[in-house]
Amino acid sequence: MVKRFGDLTAVGGVGFSIEEGETFGLLGPNGAGKTTSISMVAGLLEPDAGEVVVAGISISPASVAGKAAIGLVPQDLAIYPDLTATENLSFFGRLYGMRGEELAKRVAEVLEVIGLVDRKDDLTKEFSGGMKRRLNIGIGLLHRPKLLILDEPTVGVDPQSRNSILESVESLSAEGMAVLYTTHYMEEAERLCDRVAIIDEGTIKAEGTRRELVSMVGKRDRITITATGDLSRAAQVAGDVQGVFEASQSDQGLEVLADEASSLLPELLSRIAAGGAVITGVEVVEPNLEAVFLHVTGKALRD
Amino acid sequence: MKVLAIAGSNVRRMLRERSNIFFVFIFPLALILLIGAQFGGDVDPVIGLYQADDDQLATAVAEAVDSEDTLDVIRFDTDQELVTAVERGNAQAGLFLPAGMDQSAESGDLIEIGFVSRTDGFGPQVQSVIGAAVSEVMTPVTAAQFAMEKTWASFDEAFAVAKDQEAAAPGLGTEVTAIGEALFPPTLGRFDLGASSQLVLFVFLTALAGSAALILSRQLGISRRMLSTPTATGTIVIGEGTGRWAVAMVQGIYIILATFLIFRVDWGDPLGALLILVTFSAVGAGAGMLMGAVFSNDAQASGIGVVLSLGLAALGGCMLPVELFSPTMQKVAHITPHAWALDGFAELVRRDGTVVDILPELGVLVAYATVLLVLAAWRLRVALTRS
Amino acid sequence: MGPATRIATKDLKLRIRDRSAFILGIFAPLVLAVIFNFVFGGALNAESLDLRFGLVDLDDSEVSRGFWEILSGAESEELLVLTDFEDAAGAEAAVEEGEIDAYYLIDPGMHAAVEAGEEFEIRIVGDVDAPTSTQIAASIAEQFGAGVAGVQLSVATSVALLEGSPPPEIAVWGEEAAARAPSYVLDDATTETRQLDATTYFSAGMAVFFLFFTVQFGVIGLLEEQRDGTMARLLAAPIRRTSVIAAKALLSSWLGIISLSILILATHYLLDASWGPPLGVTLLVMAGVLSAVAIMGLVGSVAQTPEGAGNLGAIIAVVLGMLGGTFFPIGQGDDLLSKLTYLTPHAWFMRGLAEISGGAEWTAALPAVGALLIFALVLGSIAWALMRRRITA
Secondary structure (H helix, E strand, C coil): CEEEECCEEEEECCCCCCCCCCEEEEECCCCCCHHHHHHHHCCCCCCCECCEEECCEEECCCCCHHHHHEEEECCCCCCCCCCEHHHHHHHHHHHCCCCHHHHHHHHHHHHHHHCCHHHCCCEHHHCCHHHHHHHHHHHHHCCCCCEEEEECCCCCCCHHHHHHHHHHHHHHHHCCCEEEEEECCHHHHHHHCCEEEEEECCEEEEEEEHHHHHHHHCCCEEEEEEEECCHHHHHHHHHHCCCEEEEEECCCEEEEEECCHHHHHHHHHHHHHHCCCEEEEEEEECCCHHHHHHHHHCCCCCC | CHHHHHHHHHHHHHHHCHHHHHHHHHHHHHHHHHHHHHHCCCCCCEEEEEECCCCHHHHHHHHHHHCCCCCEEEEECCHHHHHHHHHHCCCCEEEEECCCHHHHHHHCCCEEEEEEECCCCCHHHHHHHHHHHHHHHHHHHHHHHHHHHHCCCCHHHHHHHHHHHHHHCCCCEEEEEEECCCCCCCCCCCCHHHHHHHHHHHHHHHHHHCHHHHHHHHHCCHHHHHHHCCCCHHHHHHHHHHHHHHHHHHHHHHHHHHHHHHHCCCCCCHHHHHHHHHHHHHHHHHHHHHHHHHCCCHHHHHHHHHHHHHHHHHHHCCCCCHHHCCHHHHHHHCCCHHHHHHHHHHHHHHCCCCHHHHHHHHHHHHHHHHHHHHHHHHHHHHHHHHC | CCHHHHHHHHHHHHHHHCHHHHHHHHHHHHHHHHHHHHHHHHHHCHHHCCCEEEEEECCCCHHHHHHHHHHHHHHHCCCCEEEECCCHHHHHHHHHHCCCCEEEEECCCHHHHHHHCCCCEEEEEEECCCHHHHHHHHHHHHHHHHHHHHHHHHHHHHHHHHCCCCCCCHHHHHHHHHHCCCCEEEEECHHHCCCCCHHHHHHHHHHHHHHHHHCHHHHHHHHHHHHHCHHHHHHHCCCCHHHHHHHHHHHHHHHHHHHHHHHHHHHHHHHCCCCCCHHHHHHHHHHHHHHHHHHHHHHHHHCCCHHHHHHHHHHHHHHHHHHCCCCCCCCCCCCHHHHHHHHCHHHHHHHHHHHCCCCCCHHHHHHHHHHHHHHHHHHHHHHHHHHHHHCCC
16 A cells, blocks of 8 residues: 655555454554554545455445445544443444344443443443543444454553453454554554564564564574773673673674573673673663564664 | 434434533523513503602693603602613613793793603603603693783783693694504514524524534544444535534424423414424534534634624524614625524514415525535535545 | 743733634624624614605695605705605505605695694504604604694684784794794703613623633633643642632633723724723723633632533523623613622623713722622632632642
8 A cells, every 4th residue: 555645655555464363463653654554444545556455345435335344443532422332332333334123232242342331321421541442442343344453542541451452352353353453562562463564654664473573683682782991801701601692792892692681681791890891881672573673663663 | 324323413412412401492591581571562661750849830741751651650859860770771761850840931941851761772762752741741831932922911821721722733643554564463472573583593503503513523533433434425424414404403493392382482384484494404504514524623613603603693683673774784684594584484473474475585595505505515525535 | 920920921822822712802702793783783873774754745735845844954964865756656666665664645635724723644654664764754743743733722822812803913923933942842861871872882792791701711721731630730840729720810810801902992993882981991891800700710610620611601601691781781670680680790890881981980980890899809719719629739
């Protein structure tokens, strides 16, 4: 998919495929083009190039019927504050063509799934942030979509609610729903997603399973030590510390690869210092998606 | 149908809004009640009278004014109290009978009878009634003074004769008729006039104020969510438009029913009244939807909506009947849909008209509604698809 | 500058940039005052009514010409426009076309009836949709008729007193009587009363009505800050709680004063509204603004949320405005309403302005100013106490 707004290319060639039952993550910082991509997948924006096909149906703003295959859980909640949870669900259910008993039954089911049965007749403006997010997800699920799209669903949410949201997504995935999940939180991508695409500045920089991505930066912790003095001696000393896989000299100091940096760091540093080097800085980079992101884009994931 | 679902949610949200309980339901009725009480025909204007002394002439004038049955006369002990009463609005006008009227009459000095009236009330009418009463008492005085010059009679003699001769001096009377039916037929209740003006004012006001709901829907991302469902943009637009119309209709039907039941207001031919309401609500719906599509800030839209509604209502004759406007302002008034709706109601209520009689007015309202709704639909579509 | 003033200044800059303050504080009242003035000013002011009358004189006598002279005298003073018609049919057509509001029909025989002392009526036929003009036409004719009666009576009295055959001079007595000044005059001193003319009434009414919306911004801002969490930041700084509340009150006051001042100047120059002696107006404005801030502050201190405060405030502002006579005059007679109206600051503000109208001294406003200050003091103290308890981090 490609999308331009005037001179700005918001999305310049983003493509991926999601299998049934797979949770696919789109990981990237704010402004990377996640929401624009989502809008195209949800049929809200017409791509300038490329196409979106869900369950064999082409999705675009013009193809109204195809939208039945998609459930959108937008970032800005999009629920009516002056209506109750039930009324919100019923209203949107009708827009999906459900009515009567079928609608009522489905609404009751969804309320059960999102855990809002005892608050179903309360106005949503009285809900906590977490409850609103759960209702948001509920609306996305009403019509049993083939693909559920969640756009940063845990922004600004307390840890407890965040956890329950993540659990809901996990169980949906377990039931066989395809999920497209965008976030800038690495922990969520790591926990939920079968495959992740790292997106920045409108293009996908890397894609694959967690393992595949992490292997791009290596399996081990990388300790970068800025130091002056006898660096080659320091490297030798470092290499002798138990648990260190490799220690080499660099322009600024030392680069050390180890399995458990946190546990051996004190000993490593004291040995190097005792060996005559003067340490001015230490940085530990663990192999996770954030590291991958840094590696692939040269920027930190969180700004 | 999806259109009904969208329209229904609009009405439900409008009824949920707590401040609407006051503004949509309580306030219009309170205003109609207040206007009916203040300006209904039953109340006679209150006139204050101050008599400086017990001179016969002064007393005669006072009694003549007192006996006017279209006035409610109150005596005051000091002239200052009377002036204050008029200034405060407790009396519509005041008459001040000076001291020594008998002496002045005899000696031929000019008698200065003071008069003040309220600038915001029935000044001219009251003045002519009082003027006529005073004139009747004072004319023999003038005649006596004339006779004193022409004969060598004393004032008292001449005055006595003048009073005897009154039958021979009828002057000129007046007979007033109107072309066409009377403007305010006697069967017109005191609340009838206020009710149709307030109906037109509030239906439009509610329709415009409701634009905030549409803006909010866009701001909250709900419109975008609606687009992500298998619902065509056209359906959403028609749904929102119908919703605006339904909200206006709720306001209108409530006022008609409530005033009919509580104040026994006569709305004329029911079908005619309903058609005017339906078409005028459509005009309001178009305006409200247009505002909802064009504005992004719901507080601003509300503020401008209130000003626009009150201004158009005033220009259209909702606050003062168009009949009392100058000819230029009457033409200006008919730029507003309000004036046409009021003309329609006037035809139904004052002239016992039927649907056929109001076809021109309905036609104009339909034209307004069509233009506004088409414009609004286009703008809303643009606003929705741009998200 | 104390901390309160500093905060208020910052808020003022924000509010001036905020268009809703401009709309409610200045745009709305000004536009409505202009519209209302156009619409109502013309209608309530009888002099500026467009009077167009017709005359069908089938008598063509001295008396009927006398009537014509009166009408044409009024025409040359531009009080009305007179058109002569050959017959009633022509005049009636003109009424139906909307060219004239009413016409006089003088049947033949008026002169003869007047000479003989018999009854005779001038007929006035008016447009059903022009009741006020028709009424004015009728009262002109009535006055003329009363004048004729006076002449008849003068002549008849003199003749009766002479008890014998009337002298030859009687022929001119009619003219002499007509030319003679009447014994009395009805002296209309309305302009000397302390009432607001229509333009000033609407300008002042709209201004004070919207004032209560303008001053809400400060109070609602206070509640919004509490909801959004910036209140905690303010309270964590070395600023007293009372300074924070005072800052909002100050902001509301400034907004109110600015908006009223602009409105007063604008209506004065655009609409010729006459507000009265500047010192009196200034005192009324200050006291009025303080009472508005106090009332809206009280509303804010009992509301649960900023939206609730806005809604409740709007309701109170509308009810007080209605009862206070800003939409239409209240106070006819001695009923409950004319007493209730004095429970509103609006009525006192309007009354204060009326007291200093018509050339009165500015000191005449002091009682109204006092009443407004009492509102401000009593309600403001309660509001202050409630707010202090309410404003926590």
